[in-house]
Amino acid sequence: MTSQKWRKYLLWFANEHVEFRLPEIKSIASLFNINIRWIEKPNQHPYWVVELPSEKAARQIASRSVGLRSCMELWAQGKTEEELHKNVRSYPMELMKPYFKPELSFKIHVETFCNRQSQAEKVSKIESFSYLPLEGSVKLKNPDVCLQLLEYYGLDSNHIPEKPYKLFFGRWIADGQRDVITMLSLKTRKFIGNTSMDPQLSLYMANQALVQPGDLVLDPFVGTGSLLVAASHFGGYVLGSDIDFLMLHGKTRPTRIQPKKERDKDESICSNMLQYGKGSQYLDVIVADASLPLWRPSFKLDCIITDPPYGIREATERIGTTKNYQISNHHLEGHIPSKVEYGLHQIYQDLFQFAAQHLKMGGRLVCWIPVVRRDYSEDRLPMHPCFQLVANCEQVLTKFTSRRLLTLEKLHEPQEKYTGSDVNSLMGDFRAKFFQYGEEQRKKRKLRKMLATQAYRQREEKEANCRAQLEDRDSSSSER
Numbered sequence: 001m002t003s004q005k006w007r008k009y010l011l012w013f014a015n016e017h018v019e020f021r022l023p024e025i026k027s028i029a030s031l032f033n034i035n036i037r038w039i040e041k042p043n044q045h046p047y048w049v050v051e052l053p054s055e056k057a058a059r060q061i062a063s064r065s066v067g068l069r070s071c072m073e074l075w076a077q078g079k080t081e082e083e084l085h086k087n088v089r090s091y092p093m094e095l096m097k098p099y100f101k102p103e104l105s106f107k108i109h110v111e112t113f114c115n116r117q118s119q120a121e122k123v124s125k126i127e128s129f130s131y132l133p134l135e136g137s138v139k140l141k142n143p144d145v146c147l148q149l150l151e152y153y154g155l156d157s158n159h160i161p162e163k164p165y166k167l168f169f170g171r172w173i174a175d176g177q178r179d180v181i182t183m184l185s186l187k188t189r190k191f192i193g194n195t196s197m198d199p200q201l202s203l204y205m206a207n208q209a210l211v212q213p214g215d216l217v218l219d220p221f222v223g224t225g226s227l228l229v230a231a232s233h234f235g236g237y238v239l240g241s242d243i244d245f246l247m248l249h250g251k252t253r254p255t256r257i258q259p260k261k262e263r264d265k266d267e268s269i270c271s272n273m274l275q276y277g278k279g280s281q282y283l284d285v286i287v288a289d290a291s292l293p294l295w296r297p298s299f300k301l302d303c304i305i306t307d308p309p310y311g312i313r314e315a316t317e318r319i320g321t322t323k324n325y326q327i328s329n330h331h332l333e334g335h336i337p338s339k340v341e342y343g344l345h346q347i348y349q350d351l352f353q354f355a356a357q358h359l360k361m362g363g364r365l366v367c368w369i370p371v372v373r374r375d376y377s378e379d380r381l382p383m384h385p386c387f388q389l390v391a392n393c394e395q396v397l398t399k400f401t402s403r404r405l406l407t408l409e410k411l412h413e414p415q416e417k418y419t420g421s422d423v424n425s426l427m428g429d430f431r432a433k434f435f436q437y438g439e440e441q442r443k444k445r446k447l448r449k450m451l452a453t454q455a456y457r458q459r460e461e462k463e464a465n466c467r468a469q470l471e472d473r474d475s476s477s478s479e480r
Contacts, residue, residue, distance in 0.1 A: 008039065008074040009058050010168050011048045012150060013067050014178060015113075018044055020204050021067050023391035023407060027208045032060045046113055047152060047168065049074060058173045064234070066203040068176030072148050075170040084167040085128065099171060100132070105139035108147045109172065115153040115160050125149060129169075146172040177203070183276075184229060190275050191267040192255050193224040193247060194313050201395070201405075202230035205305045208391060208407045209366045211236040215302035218358075220290050220351065223247060223314075225269035227305045228285075232278040236302075240269070241288040243317055243339070248285055291318040291342060291350050295358060303364045304355050308347050310370045310403075311431040318342035344370070344427045348382050356386040356414040364390070365408045372433050373402050381406065382427070386414050400437045401430075 013021055022042050029036050037051035046069075052058050055073070062071045075091045078084035099106075108129060110122040129147075136144070148171070151164040184199035186192050197205075205227060211217055213235030219227045222240025224247065231238050246252045250267040254260070273282040288294050290308075309316050320340035327335050348369065355365040369382065378392065387408035396402045 006037065006051045006053055007055075009050055009052050009173070010072050010074045010077075010150070010170060011050060011061075012069045012071070012111075013046045013048075014069050014176075015046050015155070017067060017200065017204070017393075017395070019393040019395075020201075020405070023393055024065055024067055024204055024207050025061065027210060027391070027407070028061050028064045031064070031207075031210050031212060032057070034060065044155065045152070047150070047166075049077070055173060062174035062176050064207055065176045066178065066181060066200055066207070069178060070148070070175045071173045072150075072168075072170040073173055074168060077166065077168045079166060080163070081128070081167065084169060085131075088129070088169055089131070096132075099145045100134050100136070102135040104136040104144040106134055106136050106145040106147065107138060107140050107143045108149065110149045110151075112151045112164070113153060114155065114157050115151070115164070148172045180233065184233070186226075189229075190271045191224055191250065191263075191269060192226075193252065194255055195307075195309075196224045196255075197226035197230075197307060199226070199230065202226050203233070205366045205405065206230040206234050206236070208405070209303040209305050209364045211303060211305075216300075218301050218304050219306045220288075220304065220354065221306050221308045222269065222285055223307075225272055225285065227307070228269065228282070229272055229276060229278070231303075231305060232273060232281045233276070235281070237281050237283055238273075239283040240285040241290070241294070242285065243287065243289050243319070245287045245336075248287055289319045290354070291346065297357065299358055300360045301358050301363060302360060303366070304359060305366045306351070307368045308344075308351065310434075311341075311344065312370075312434060316342040316344065316347060316431075318346075344430055348427065352382065352384040352387070353414070355408075356384055356410065359410045361410055361412070363410050365410070366405065368403045368405055369427060370397075370401065370403045370430050370434075371427065372430060372437075373400060375433075376402075376404075384408070386410055386412055398437075401434060 011025070025036070028034075034057045035053060039049040039051060042048050052061075058071045058073070062068055075096065076084055076087035078087055108126045110117070110125050126149075129149075148169065150168040152166040152168075153160050153164050180203060181200045184202070186196055186199065189196075206217075209217070209231070211231045211234045215231075215236045217228070217231040217236040217238045219225070219231075219238070219240040220242075222228065222242045223244075225238075225240060228238040228240055242248055244252075248269070250263050250265075252263070254263050269285050270279070270282060273279050317339040318341075319337045321338045322340065323338075348367075351367065352365070359365065365387065373396075381389065381392065381404075383389070388411055389406065390409050391405070391407040393405045394402050395405070
């Protein structure tokens with residue numbers, strides 16, 4: 001049934017994390033060595049029309065993408081129903097006929113974007129394709145052939161047009177991996193923390209890092225291990241490190257609201273991996289300071305995915321002290337080192353230098369950076385001479401701040417130490433500006449509340465004065 005000739009396919013996306021679509025699809029195409037021909041330049045619409053060399057390529061993309069809802073072989077498209085049916089009739093019958101055989105069951109599925117339709121309306125649309133020479137039996141569950149009608153009503157749910165802007169018809173090939181987001185949901189995960197990464201974003205990161213079976217993946221700021229779960233889902237062998245001893249040992253306060261103030265004894269990153277059946281791919285996590293050398297120079301990784309702390313909900317710390325003292329041998333064994341602030345500029349300088357040293361050639365570093373939106377410009381992004389920037393996506397956090405997911409690919413080995421001067425200019429004072437902005441917003445809210453209270457009191461006084469004047473007038477009239 002498949003042909004090696006290039007054919008048109010429709011990629012149908014979920015309407016969220018729009019900026020992440022293109023980097024994810026390009027990464028998956030790179031992973032499977034798929035050449036994609038873009039019929040239309042990718043845009044904000046939830047559909048892309050592309051040409052692919054084979055049906056196998058379409059299935060490979062769908063087998064990894066978490067932003068993709070479904071993929072179909074595109075037979076026709078149009079701006080009206082009449083135009084769509086005209087184009088369906090003109091589509092080469094020799095390309096459709098292999099799927100209309102008597103022994104093949106089928107169904108026609110109707111899906112709309114930004115609109116709802118009754119079952120009767122859907123049945124009417126299905127019956128409009130009665131001219132197709134479908135000879136098999138109808139089977140609504142798991143048919144041999146699924147034909148799809150997709151109707152696009154735009155992005156504005158407050159102003160839905162009567163007729164769709166675009167209609168597409170073709171043969172369904174495969175669904176994306178949206179069900180994995182639900183499977184890895186934080187709501188049902190055993191061990192989570194205040195900053196556990198959303199499953200969808202974690203899977204985006206794993207895809208952009210090109211994680212594949214057998215890869216060695218590290219998260220040097222592992223936290224509760226959400227990124228390890230995502231990497232292991234795609235076959236990676238995972239390990240992590242973090243300076244927070246209590247977090248790695250499940251001794252922090254529970255994140256979920258519950259009567260008890262302590263976590264269960266089996267809450268850990270390892271228990272999460274076992275929960276999803278990935279225990280064999282879990283190597284270990286260790287308590288370590290990211291600013292201090294830990295691994296042998298010959299130690300190599302396939303990719304690094306991480307989300308360093310920003311100093312907002314999680315502290316940025318490294319081992320150090322402002323005091324000058326020496327620990328006696330008697331107390332050395334049970335000594336817990338003191339910590340000092342670990343500035344954002346230093347965190348990323350050390351991270352980039354570590355990645356340059358320990359990533360294999362062609363390996364990827366995928367990490368988040370926090371930015372003040374009004375200060376951002378692409379030429380101020382942190383860079384390293386050993387890497388090239390592959391992707392740069394924004395997730396808006398507030399009107400004032402956002403974080404950007406950077407994907408960098410190693411091109412050559414380091415020749416000299418990285419100074420990290422670019423990092424200082426963009427992120428060095430992020431924490432101070434974040435709290436400064438928060439304080440400014442609190443003052444504005446307080447001022448608005450005060451002005452609203454004053455206006456309310458003035459209205460009350462005015463109404464009271466009016467009532468008093470009316471009462472005086474009434475009493476004067478009665479005396480007369």
